[in-house]
Amino acid sequence: GQQVMQIPQYQHVQEGEDFTTYCNSSTTLSNIQWYKQRPGGHPVFLIQLVKSGEVKKQKRLTFQFGEAKKNSSLHITATQTTDVGTYFCAGNTGTASKLTFGTGTRLQVTL
Amino acid sequence: GAVVSQHPSRVICKSGTSVKIECRSLDFQATTMFWYRQFPKKSLMLMATSNEGSKATYEQGVEKDKFLINHASLTLSTLTVTSAHPEDSSFYICSASRGETEAFFGQGTRLTVV
Numbered sequence: 001g002q003q004v005m006q007i008p009q010y011q012h013v014q015e016g017e018d019f020t021t022y023c024n025s026s027t028t029l030s031n032i033q034w035y036k037q038r039p040g041g042h043p044v045f046l047i048q049l050v051k052s053g054e055v056k057k058q059k060r061l062t063f064q065f066g067e068a069k070k071n072s073s074l075h076i077t078a079t080q081t082t083d084v085g086t087y088f089c090a091g092n093t094g095t096a097s098k099l100t101f102g103t104g105t106r107l108q109v110t111l
Numbered sequence: 112g113a114v115v116s117q118h119p120s121r122v123i124c125k126s127g128t129s130v131k132i133e134c135r136s137l138d139f140q141a142t143t144m145f146w147y148r149q150f151p152k153k154s155l156m157l158m159a160t161s162n163e164g165s166k167a168t169y170e171q172g173v174e175k176d177k178f179l180i181n182h183a184s185l186t187l188s189t190l191t192v193t194s195a196h197p198e199d200s201s202f203y204i205c206s207a208s209r210g211e212t213e214a215f216f217g218q219g220t221r222l223t224v225v
Contacts, residue, residue, distance in 0.1 A: 101156075
């Protein structure tokens, strides 16, 4: 079945440092979504990428979708303590909203 | 808009009893709802897809007689964990779709079976 892997599993940075998580799917995706889950919380939708090679920005967050639509990345510039949480990519192969979640990257930010 | 409410947020039950979890879309009609399970520090694992008025589609390895899903209306889906055992303890999360690819998640239910 479809697998979506993320690296790293965990990253600890100091506030102000940059952070990147990479997402790789075993199959070609229709689109990819990114979610953030705070400790004890539920996943919150961040963004969706649809086009091959697409790049989207949200303030300090930059999202990329690979040319082959099998990988994606999320880059955070100048992390803040509010960025703490687990970031999941989730792949969609066409069926509306049926997502295969990546393994997640837990980000810890300290002062 | 697009609020999904899940209830209860936490439940503790005894082994052998059944627990029902509700997932409601408050301000939209959900054509499809999804149920996920999440173990501590792990990813979300899709359990089943639920369409209003039809039988749920379960993912491979998920026991349909163990995890009963009912999607009686366009705003409500329920997951019943039957004859719960300690290994069923987990975080269960629903999501709802209104036909687009974005899914809206409930707050999750932390189930502890003692």
